[in-house]
Amino acid sequence: MELYHGLNEVGAGDVGTVVTLGNFDGVHRGHQTVLQAVAALAADRSLRSVAMTFDPHPRTVHGTGEPTLMITSTEQKADFIADTGIDALFVQHYDLDFASQSAEEFVRTYFVEALACEIVVVGDDVRFGKDNEGTIETLRHLGEKFGFRTETIEEVGRGGRYSSSRIREQIVAGDVAEAADQLGRYHRVEGTVVHGDARGRDLGFPTANLSEDAEGLIPADGVYAGWATFSDDAQPYPAAISIGTNPTFEGSVRRVEAHVLDKEFGDFDVYGRHMTLEFVSRIRGQVTFTGMDELVVKMHEDIADVREVLHT
Ligand SMILES: Cc1cc2nc3c(=O)[nH]c(=O)nc-3n(C[C@H](O)[C@H](O)[C@H](O)COP(=O)(O)O)c2cc1C
Ligand SMILES: Nc1ncnc2c1ncn2[C@@H]1O[C@H](COP(=O)(O)OP(=O)(O)O)[C@@H](O)[C@H]1O
Structure with missing residues (x-):
């Protein structure tokens, strides 16, 4: 084109x-x-x-x-x-x-x-x-x-027309599955993988963090099941995506970060690569846990939920 x-x-x-x-x-x-x-x-x-x-x-x-x-x-x-x-x-x-x-x-x-x-x-x-x-x-x-x-030309649509404003509202509310239905594909947010607080590796859940100039409307804070794709690699990886300020650690910057399932810190390095995240469905909202241990317990549950949603 x-x-x-x-x-x-x-x-x-x-x-x-x-x-x-x-x-x-x-x-x-x-x-x-x-x-x-x-x-x-x-x-x-x-x-x-x-x-x-x-x-x-x-x-x-x-x-x-x-x-x-x-x-x-x-x-x-x-x-x-x-x-x-x-x-x-x-x-x-x-x-x-x-x-x-x-x-x-x-x-x-x-x-x-x-x-x-x-x-x-x-x-x-x-x-x-x-x-x-x-x-x-x-x-x-x-x-x-x-x-x-x-x-x-009449735009086709179930129960009324497909509508950009409705899709915007759905994404901002975290209804990414509904949005996908209207979009005919998963909603995408993409950008460069940047450094975060280097904490993910200690939690046992390293996360690739998106740059702040990421493209695509950022869904509501929460945890999502989705797919991550990196430049120079056509394969989509199943991912648990977190959006929020990391309230457990009193963060103030809103982050979009993805933990790729079954990859360990040291074996997988995507810093500086272009990352595209596709949002399949929302798992839960962000929680302010009392500490790392509680968060890690919940993250294990999240990974199980992500596997179920993505059938992986
Ligand atoms: C599956 C998943 C769920 C998460 N849920 C929460 C949460 O409920 N509350 C929270 O404060 N942070 C949550 N986080 C974000 C972690 O706090 C963050 O990934 C961690 O602090 C590592 O940050 P770093 O990449 O900057 O090192 C979650 C992250 C993942 C991957
Ligand atoms: N399973 C994984 N999912 C996401 N990133 C991973 C994974 N395994 C290794 N990495 C690498 O580790 C980095 C994240 O580690 P982390 O400790 O969370 O540091 P940071 O705070 O800089 O994001 C990612 O940017 C990526 O290069």
Whole structure:
């Protein structure tokens, strides 16, 4: 999949495009359906499929209320969109200047002139252009003027549409199994393995700690069953994942750390590697134990629970 970050990066191709537009946060099952349909439609007509998305999320820029925490970073989003078969992802930097364009100006500059679009595929509730003036009718009208067709696609979903905001709420509440159901894959948090307090090895449960700039929305504090994958190694390892401030040790920094099952300190070294954690289900919340011994007893139980969840 090609990646464009601005108009100057869009190659002057002689092939027309099928374009779709959206925030696609999480690239959930509903998004996947639309993106796959766009890729198929383009392939059918020997056109190129292009998805356009914004970074940062428009809601963050317009500053209404709390900043929106994203389910996926832009890099993760690109990985998941590539999996749908889309030919190119256009990540448009979103700022107030960009947002001030009229609906027509935006469509002409981006869809018509840069992307030579022949078909635009959107949800029927699409809004775009200055003050969100553009609707599906605007798009149909502009299509007649500039010579492209507009198609709408219903996102599929059980009991209503799949929804990025619902998935965000589920992850923040620790309902990672529910989130996985909507995402069509396990939710991922990834980053570099950094040094912690060097205590895990003494507890008998060494943990690979994720860097603070990790990508992906961090689930609620607690203990989870999941899979850990490291760079230069395709194999997913079963893991007990802990998220929290390590209250037993009066920690103050929120950590995301994974104990890989059946690996011992000294035999397994992943410092500095890229680690991807996939969250399968939540086992329990964080507990402030009276000491190390109590914590270790509970960790043995956690490992048994993780084995049961992961069938390992
Ligand atoms: C399966 C598992 C469960 C954990 N549960 C708790 C907990 O309930 N309370 C707590 O304070 N820390 C908990 N931790 C975090 C440990 O305190 C932490 O891994 C340990 O202090 C080692 O930290 P280090 O990697 O910085 O050396 C848990 C860790 C794991 C792997
Ligand atoms: N089973 C394991 N799970 C996770 N990391 C392990 C494991 N065995 C060895 N390691 C290594 O040990 C490190 C964690 O040891 P630990 O004592 O918890 O130190 P730190 O506080 O720096 O995380 C990991 O970063 C990894 O390189």
